[in-house]
Amino acid sequence: MTWSARQYSLFEQQRTRPVRDLVAAIPTATAHLAVDLGCGPGNSTEVLAERFPDARVTGIDSSEDMLAEARRRLPALTFELADIAAWNPAAAVDVILANASLQWLPDHASLYPRLVGKLKAGGTLAVQTPDNLEEPAHRLARQVAAQGPWADRIGAIRHPERHTGDFYFQLLSPCCRAVDVWRTTYLHPLANHAAVVEWFKGSALRPYLDPLEPAQRDAFLAAYLEGIVAAYPALDDGRVLLPFPRLFVVATR
Numbered sequence: 540m541t542w543s544a545r546q547y548s549l550f551e552q553q554r555t556r557p558v559r560d561l562v563a564a565i566p567t568a569t570a571h572l573a574v575d576l577g578c579g580p581g582n583s584t585e586v587l588a589e590r591f592p593d594a595r596v597t598g599i600d601s602s603e604d605m606l607a608e609a610r611r612r613l614p615a616l617t618f619e620l621a622d623i624a625a626w627n628p629a630a631a632v633d634v635i636l637a638n639a640s641l642q643w644l645p646d647h648a649s650l651y652p653r654l655v656g657k658l659k660a661g662g663t664l665a666v667q668t669p670d671n672l673e674e675p676a677h678r679l680a681r682q683v684a685a686q687g688p689w690a691d692r693i694g695a696i697r698h699p700e701r702h703t704g705d706f707y708f709q710l711l712s713p714c715c716r717a718v719d720v721w722r723t724t725y726l727h728p729l730a731n732h733a734a735v736v737e738w739f740k741g742s743a744l745r746p747y748l749d750p751l752e753p754a755q756r757d758a759f760l761a762a763y764l765e766g767i768v769a770a771y772p773a774l775d776d777g778r779v780l781l782p783f784p785r786l787f788v789v790a791t792r
């Protein structure tokens with residue numbers, strides 16, 4: 540799947556708010572080694588580096604486009620091209636941040652404990668994943684994908700894996716001294732309905748759009764916009780409040 544740093548960063552302020560809330564909840568006091576898994580354009584890495592100014596901070600991502608933007612933004616930090624599924628640090632680390640990235644990976648039942656296993660005692664894994672698969676924006680994407688002329692190519696695409704908070708609490712409690720889980724729904728004020736489409740073009744729609752030719756992509760987006768207009772009422776001033784539920788897991792080894 541291809542990622543565009545430019546498209547993703549259109550809503551950077553709103554996308555970075557959960558990172559701030561997540562990093563603020565990390566109980567580990569000091570860190571020598573901190574890693575940002577799925578660092579994207581470096582927005583989450585920046586928050587991590589601000590919180591742990593003495594740490595050696597590394598950002599990991601599988602997208603060259605995202606890494607180029609992260610390196611431009613934070614030239615003093617280290618960024619590496621790697622798959623989170625295969626990430627295996629040479630030494631145990633103090634903090635692992637994964638903001639809006641692990642939802643793209645399968646097999647959380649083994650992934651999360653494996654990541655905890657890369658922490659020093661007292662170190663923390665801090666994860667935020669969107670919890671919005673049943674929101675209208677996602678249901679519409681599945682519906683448009685399944686009903687258009689592109690159905691044979693993208694109609695069966697599903698996002699890899701999502702679980703409720705109690706799944707992660709029970710999964711990580713046996714290998715952690717503390718597990719903190721919570722869910723928040725952000726209400727993002729966006730300029731109009733077209734902005735809602737732009738938001739998801741930068742993330743959840745990518746698996747559907749990537750396989751399509753440009754003309755089909757435009758047709759998909761037009762059908763999707765029509766559904767978004769019907770599903771999200773505009774405010775009096777024309778803006779749209781986009782509800783976005785997110786799940787947070789902060790696990791300390």
Ligand SMILES: C[S@@+](CC[C@H](N)C(=O)[O-])C[C@H]1O[C@@H](n2cnc3c(N)ncnc32)[C@H](O)[C@@H]1O
Nearest residue numbers: 577578579583600601602622623638639640643
């Ligand atoms: C939604 S962005 C999150 C960016 C940033 N962490 C933030 O807080 O806004 C997800 C990022 O995860 C990366 N990613 C997805 N799957 C990955 C994998 N298996 N290995 C490494 N990076 C991955 C994508 O390239 C993308 O940059």
